[in-house]
Every structure is written in C-alpha cells, then in structure tokens.
Amino acid sequence: MEKKRAYSLNFIIGAVITGVMLVLILTGFIHTPYDITKMDSTAKLAAPSLEHLMGCDNFGRDIFSRVLKGMGNTFTIAVATVAIGAVCGVLIGAFTGYFGGWLDEVLMRINDVVFAFPSILLALVFVSIFGTGKYNVVAALGIAFIPSFARIVRGEFIKYKDMDYVKSARLAGVPKLRIIFVHILPNTMPVLMSSIMIGFNNAVLAEAGMSYLGIGVQPPDASLGSMLSESQTYLFSAPWYAAFPGLMIILMVLGFSLLADGNTKRV
Amino acid sequence: MLLEVKKLSIEFHDHDVPERVVNKLDMELEAGDILGIVGESGSGKSMTAMAIAGLLRRHDMKTEGEILFEGEELLHAKRDTLRQYQGNDISIVFQEPMTSLNPVKRIGWQVEESLRIHRPDMSKDERYRRAIEVLTDVELENPEIVYKKYPHELSGGMRQRVMIASAMICEPKLLIADEPTTALDVTIQLQIVKLLQRLNREKHTAILFISHDLSLVKRLCSKIVVMHNGNMVETGTTEEIFHNPKMDYTKELLRAIPRLEKIVF
Numbered sequence: 128m129e130k131k132r133a134y135s136l137n138f139i140i141g142a143v144i145t146g147v148m149l150v151l152i153l154t155g156f157i158h159t160p161y162d163i164t165k166m167d168s169t170a171k172l173a174a175p176s177l178e179h180l181m182g183c184d185n186f187g188r189d190i191f192s193r194v195l196k197g198m199g200n201t202f203t204i205a206v207a208t209v210a211i212g213a214v215c216g217v218l219i220g221a222f223t224g225y226f227g228g229w230l231d232e233v234l235m236r237i238n239d240v241v242f243a244f245p246s247i248l249l250a251l252v253f254v255s256i257f258g259t260g261k262y263n264v265v266a267a268l269g270i271a272f273i274p275s276f277a278r279i280v281r282g283e284f285i286k287y288k289d290m291d292y293v294k295s296a297r298l299a300g301v302p303k304l305r306i307i308f309v310h311i312l313p314n315t316m317p318v319l320m321s322s323i324m325i326g327f328n329n330a331v332l333a334e335a336g337m338s339y340l341g342i343g344v345q346p347p348d349a350s351l352g353s354m355l356s357e358s359q360t361y362l363f364s365a366p367w368y369a370a371f372p373g374l375m376i377i378l379m380v381l382g383f384s385l386l387a388d389g390n391t392k393r394v
Numbered sequence: 395m396l397l398e399v400k401k402l403s404i405e406f407h408d409h410d411v412p413e414r415v416v417n418k419l420d421m422e423l424e425a426g427d428i429l430g431i432v433g434e435s436g437s438g439k440s441m442t443a444m445a446i447a448g449l450l451r452r453h454d455m456k457t458e459g460e461i462l463f464e465g466e467e468l469l470h471a472k473r474d475t476l477r478q479y480q481g482n483d484i485s486i487v488f489q490e491p492m493t494s495l496n497p498v499k500r501i502g503w504q505v506e507e508s509l510r511i512h513r514p515d516m517s518k519d520e521r522y523r524r525a526i527e528v529l530t531d532v533e534l535e536n537p538e539i540v541y542k543k544y545p546h547e548l549s550g551g552m553r554q555r556v557m558i559a560s561a562m563i564c565e566p567k568l569l570i571a572d573e574p575t576t577a578l579d580v581t582i583q584l585q586i587v588k589l590l591q592r593l594n595r596e597k598h599t600a601i602l603f604i605s606h607d608l609s610l611v612k613r614l615c616s617k618i619v620v621m622h623n624g625n626m627v628e629t630g631t632t633e634e635i636f637h638n639p640k641m642d643y644t645k646e647l648l649r650a651i652p653r654l655e656k657i658v659f
Contacts, residue, residue, distance in 0.1 A: 197573050291494035292504075295557075299481030299508040313498040 138389020143384030146384025148375075152202050155195030163188065163196045164347045174367065181371040185361060189312040190354075194371055198379070204265055204343070205330035212330075213323055216276020223277070224284025234287050235281070238274040246271035246333055254342045264343045268333050272326055279322050283315040317390075324387035328380045335376050351376050395462075396567060396600050397423040397446070400470070402459035403451065404624075406430050415441050417624045420457070425567060426598040428590075430615030430632075432608060432647065439604045443572045445469065446602070447486050448476045459575060463568070481508040483494040485561035488583035489573040491553035504542035505529065505560040512564050527560040530588060551582035555589070562593060569593075570602045576608060583607075587614050608651050620644050 134142075160180075167187035171355040175182040181190040218236070241249070247267060253267035287293060289313065296310045337343035338352030346353060351372045357367035404416040406565050416438040423429045431439045444450050446461055448468060461469040462486065468476060485508070488494040496504055505525045509516055516524070522541075527655045531535035532555040543552060554574060561569055571590065575583040594601055595636060605611050611632070618635045620627040620643065639645045 291488045291490055292496040294449060294494075295486065295488060295494055296507065296559075297480075298449060298484075298486050299560075300477040300479075300511050301481075301507065302477075302511075310496060312497075314496070316498070 135389045137385045141382050141385025144378055148379050149381055151384040152198050153163050154389040155199040157286035159192035159195050161189035161192045163349050179220040182367045184368055193349040194375055197351045198375055200350045204334045205327055207265045207304050208268040209326045212272025213276050217280050220280025221284055225307050238277050238291050243304050259342045261344055264336045264337050283318055286312050287311045295358050307343050321387050322391055328383050396425040398462040400460040405456040407456055409453040411508055415624050419626050420617050423600055425600055427599045428594055428615045430611035430618045431604045432611055433621035437621040439621050440572055443570050443604050447570055482512040483566050484562045484568045485566045486570040487557045487561050491550050494557055497545055497555055501543050508564050517597050528563045532559045550578055568600045572604045623639045
C-alpha cells in the first residue's frame with residue numbers, strides 16, 4: 128500500500144504561485160490584450176484602469192501585455208539556461224565522479240576556473256565578444272551554470288559509485304554507461320531536482336539583471352529586467368510601471384524557492 | 395576443476411609502503427562443490443572473493459598469480475572477456491542486504507538486470523516468467539507482489555533472498571557468497587544457509603562461502619580454507635578441520651565458537 132505523502136504548506140503555496148505564473152506565461156504566448164509594441168500617445172503613463180490593468184508606459188504601451196510577454200521571455204531564457212547547465216553539468220559530473228583519475232582532475236580544475244567568475248561577469252565577457260541578444264545570453268548563462276551542476280552531480284556519483292548495488296551491477300557484467308545512467312543517475316534525482324529549481328531562480332534573476340543592463344532581450348521586445356530599467360526614470364510619476372514587472376520577478380522566484388524548499392524537505 | 399586459484403597475491407599501492415592483503419593463496423573448487431573460506435576480519439577473505447569476481451581492477455592495486463575459471467585465466471583477462479563471465483557464470487551475494495539493492499528501482503527490475511545483459515534475445519514476458527521462477531526458487535512468498543516492490547519495503551532476510559535470486563537468475567556455475575548471513579539474525583541465517591544448500595543440490599551451483607561463523611560453515615561446506623593475515627593457514631575437508639586441526643590458529647578459531655553448555659545461568 129502506497130501512503131500518500133503529505134506536502135508542506137510551503138510546497139503548496141509555491142505550487143499555487145508557480146501555477147498562476149505558468150498560466151500567465153502561457154496566456155502571454157498565445158494572446159496578449161494589446162500588441163506589445165503598439166503605442167497610444169493619449170495613454171502615456173496612464174494609471175492602472177479596467178482598460179489597462181497595469182497602466183501604460185512612457186510610450187503608451189500596455190504594461191500588462193508587456194509583462195505577460197516579458198515573463199514568457201524571462202521564463203524561456205531561464206529554462207534554456209538551466210537545461211544547458213543541467214545537461215552538460217550532469218554529463219561532466221557523472222563521468223568525472225564515476226571514473227575519477229586525470230579526467231576528473233582536468234575537468235574539475237576547468238570547472239573551478241569557470242566557477243571563480245561571477246556568472247554576470249562571465250556573461251558580460253561572452254556578450255561583449257559575441258554580441259547582445261537572447262540566444263547569446265542563453266549560451267553565456269548556460270555555460271556559467273554548468274559548474275554548479277557538475278559539482279553536485281559529481282559529489283553524488285562519488286557517494287554512490289562504491290555502493291554494494293553498484294558493485295553487484297558491475298559484477299553482473301553491466302556496461303559502464305548503463306551503470307552510470309540507469310543505475311546511479313536516478314539516485315541523484317532528489318538532489319538534482321532541488322538544484323535545478325534553485326538554478327532556475329538564479330537564472331531568472333541573472334536574466335533580469337542582464338536585460339536591466341541592456342545586454343539581454345533587446346527592445347522593442349519586452350523582458351521584465353528591461354522594463355525595470357526603462358521604468359526607473361518614472362519611478363515617482365508612474366510607480367506602477369516599475370512595481371508590476373518587479374512584483375512578477377519576485378513572485379516567479381518566490382514560487383520556485385518555495386517549491387524547491389518543499390521538495391528538499393520531502394527527501 | 396571449476397575454479398583454480400594459483401599463488402594469488404594482492405597488494406595495495408596507494409601508500410608509500412605497499413600493503414599485501416593476500417599472500418600467495420592457492421585453492422581449488424570442483425563444480426557443484428561448496429568451499430568455505432573462514433578467517434577473522436582483515437584476513438583477506440573478502441579480497442580473495444573480489445579478485446575472483448573481477449572487481450579488483452584498480453590502478454592503485456597490484457595482483458599476481460592466476461585465477462583459472464574452467465581453465466580460462468580471469469585475473470588479467472580483458473574486460474570484455476571478464477564481462478562474459480560476470481553475472482552469467484560467476485555471481486556474488488554481498489554481506490549487507492540493506493545496501494546491495496538499488497533503492498530507486500523495483501525488485502523485479504533488479505532481478506532481471508543480468509538477463510537483460512546476458513540474454514538480450516529474451517522477450518519481456520520470458521524475463522518476467524524467469525524472474526518469478528527464481529523468486530519462487532528462493533522461497534519468497536507471493537513473488538508477483540515482491541516483484542513490484544521497492545527494496546525499502548522488504549525485510550533484511552527477504553532482501554538477501556532477492557539478492558540470491560538475482561545472483562541465480564542466469565544459473566551461474568559459481569556463486570560467491572561474501573558473508574551473506576552476517577547482517578541477519580540467527581534464525582534467518584539458518585534459513586539462508588539451508589536455501590544455499592538446496593540451490594547447490596538442485597542446480598549444482600558451486601558455492602564459495604565466505605564467513606567468520608564456523609558453525610554455519612560446518613553446516614554448509616564440504617571443504618574449508620582457513621585464512622589469517624592474508625595467508626592460508628590450513629585447508630582440508632570440514633571433517634579434518636573440525637576434528638583434527640593441525641595449526642594453532644585453527645584450534646583457536648574452533649575454541650572461539652560459542653557453545654551452549656558454557657553459558658552459566
């Protein structure tokens with residue numbers, strides 16, 4: 128008989144927030160109330176109303192539509208970043224952890240070098256070489272995210288590789304790759320899931336930061352970070368312009384933090 | 395001769411001074427026979443077992459001598475050659491039933507793993523039938539239910555039976571049991587020993603039984619190798635060792651068996 132596991136309050140709140148966010152993001156992909164680049168000169172810096180739920184920006188563009196689109200951009204960039212980081216990190220961590228030896232030494236020292244740079248700085252260097260834009264930011268942040276995953280997975284593999292069940296698998300003549308990916312990898316899932324969620328948060332913040340600095344998503348496309356940076360001039364005349372994108376960043380990060388937290392507690 | 399070990403030496407080279415854990419060990423095992431290796435902790439008996447199983451292939455370790463399995467040298471054989479035997483002709487049951495099953499995989503999946511590797515032409519249904527067959531063979535009740543369970547849902551004794559089942563699924567010629575009963579309580583120990591005995595009789599699987607428990611060894615094995623500090627102290631049939639031990643160390647070991655009449659109430 129399977130007992131149903133009780134979820135913590137944190138986990139439930141996190142799930143609700145994340146769920147609402149995902150619904151908003153999906154809506155943004157399919158339909159926005161206004162075209163995000165359409166300017167309405169009569170509605171410059173308009174206050175929130177039924178017509179414009181979150182008001183309008185300095186060009187008279189609907190902030191709600193832009194927030195929806197911006198969340199979508201931030202989300203896809205964060206997901207892509209974490210995907211690159213997690214896949215490469217798992218591969219590197221698994222091989223170095225399982226085999227050890229000189230391969231481990233070499234890759235981990237490279238890892239340390241990458242890890243030593245703050246991810247924003249690394250991304251700045253990358254962008255200054257390859258140019259601005261969504262895809263370059265994804266690549267830059269993705270590379271910066273590899274070391275943290277690689278380390279965690281490597282540690283887990285070192286822990287599991289000498290367990291008796293791995294020995295008996297080896298003894299049953301199971302090929303190495305199968306041992307790594309079928310026998311050991313599922314055991315690292317709880318830890319890996321938590322770090323993916325935490326990594327996602329960092330990616331959201333990093334993307335917002337890069338767009339804020341103007342090297343991420345390029346105007347007129349919307350991103351939560353770039354909206355924040357555009358809005359700071361109007362912080363006192365139109366506070367809603369800054370408040371809503373900021374709130375969305377907070378909610379996205381908070382939702383995933385709570386989910387990750389609830390997830391670690393269940394393990 | 396199923397298994398011949400000739401002048402096997404194992405040395406660790408991970409420190410400045412090499413550490414010799416097994417020293418020029420010779421032993422033989424006939425097909426269908428049960429050989430016991432006894433000795434205290436650190437006597438090198440598990441190392442010998444690991445070497446036979448081909449698990450000692452590390453660069454910080456030096457092995458000398460020969461291990462012949464049906465005449466084929468295994469100690470320095472290529473990995474691919476070795477893999478043909480591992481799990482198929484030679485399999486092993488470890489001491490700790492709590493850690494020797496993968497916690498995230500179902501029992502059935504783990505028992506079938508050897509089949510997936512060594513009998514790739516078997517269909518899913520055939521594998522399932524074979525798995526149920528061995529689970530029944532090791533006297534587990536309701537094998538269909540056990541098949542679907544996770545290791546943490548089973549008791550220690552049941553897990554050890556599952557381990558034996560997954561070791562036996564390819565009908566190996568040699569089963570290495572590395573202290574399979576040490577982590578279990580006494581009544582279960584006896585059941586496991588009886589199970590091994592029955593499997594030996596019915597399937598003619600030779601068993602290399604490693605233990606420090608002489609009373610179990612006496613029950614199960616026809617021949618015994620006594621080890622101490624990596625050296626073979628004495629070898630002979632169970633009769634000879636128990637009734638006419640030649641070496642002092644063997645006599646001491648025999649004296650260390652707890653006996654009922656010694657207990658004073």
